[in-house]
Amino acid sequence: MVERVEVHIDRGSPMPLYHQLAEQLATAITDGTLQPGDPFENEMALTERLGLSRPTIRRAIQELVGQGLLVRRRGLGTRVANSRVHRKAELTSLYDDLRLVGREPHTKVLSFSVDVDEKAAAALDLPLDEKILNFVRLRYAGDDPLAVMHNWLPPRFADITEDELCSRGLYSLLRDRGIRPVVARQTIGARPPTATERRHLGLKPSQPVLTMTRCAFDAAGNPVEYGDHSYRADGYSIEVMLDER
Amino acid sequence: MVERVEVHIDRGSPMPLYHQLAEQLATAITDGTLQPGDPFENEMALTERLGLSRPTIRRAIQELVGQGLLVRRRGLGTRVANSRVHRKAELTSLYDDLRLVGREPHTKVLSFSVDVDEKAAAALDLPLDEKILNFVRLRYAGDDPLAVMHNWLPPRFADITEDELCSRGLYSLLRDRGIRPVVARQTIGARPPTATERRHLGLKPSQPVLTMTRCAFDAAGNPVEYGDHSYRADGYSIEVMLDER
DNA sequence: TACGTCCGAATGTCCTAACAAAGGCTTGAC
């Protein structure tokens, strides 16, 4: 049985038609209107029903295939993919992650300065003698300390204040300044905690920390953030989706 | 200065024109013929020079933008992106990873059986009473034990033998059977080692293991592998690229 | 019954064409 998703296209909207379509179809899949394995209305039928051209329809479907929501096979048709492979938004800050699971985050700023740092400068692709904003935050989930996060940012963000860091996530601050990190290279490891980490996170020497160093870039490929974080391993794990599509 | 990349299009090839073009341009970027920041020949010029239509050119360029090799801005043009954000192939097995850095991997199979397992059945989307192939491998990098890897596979792979597991990577075995994992959901954490892990990996109680559980899917969204791995944290870290393009 | 061939359906590739929107640059008015 082919499901006919109800779609409303607004030709007056500044949002491209293919994107409007993709969004509404994505909603129909993620909210369960369309079930995994369901056959999908074919391109020509959509073309006629919605009064859009085939390239527009194809582009919308392509977007959903790229997100792993649909699977297409030549000669056969298009179907809703297995729901568990749906890609989720991946580049989020810890702050957002915690909000999502209902644990109110808060932050204590342990240090805050602007100074030269060769390792960070290299990572951020800046001159080695450039002064770099850097700060260390202790992050809590509810009342429990969860992570020690050390970050370095290019000097153009020098207007960030300690107060701002306490009240919101770093990525939210960056977005307000018109910067949207879209790619990040991360290295994840584990080790015994340092004395500082034991003190701040309340750990015994046998309880390891999960470490993550991350360099994030905007769409143009400019580095926007370099970070070196240590998480309590008993309270946090990192979820990632890998794909080679 | 606009670089004119030498491109040869073979209209007789079964490979799509846009892909031929994308591949040759990608090579020019990754091998350094085009440098990061270089302006890129614009669409109309490519159209005329190569005798291809604009949609074909655009599709090739789009492919490279998706890989993070190019950056486009309306009204401005297309440029080669910062080289460090180039996405690398991400879904590899440990075996391939080790080969790449020149450390000869080898494998000892610790256990091998076919039996029911509710947790694995749920992860693989199989009936709970279905018999599942499962095995535990101890992986070495050179002479050093590196990881204890526990894997579960659907019964259709029951023809895999212990010998095969010793000589090759798991993903290579799957590929030979026509299965290509393309997406995986991973959870990465850390904890102190169990007694078994201490024995096999030669760890002290204070040396943590890095844990990764992974469920991999093929292009159609069918689960093909479930794994629960423990790595020596002092010899291994996990690199991932995140992106929300 | 078993097997191979043909056909229809669906997606994949490629083309031409037109207009919209965004950014930088030139030109002109003040």
Add this chain to the structure above:
DNA sequence: GTCAAGCCTTTGTTAGGACATTCGGACGTA
């Protein structure tokens, strides 16, 4: 000299059409 309006270049969106390729099933034949 300064600033704004308008032009040009470039990419973004949409349309419509033609043909290729692949898959499954129907049909027919041995």
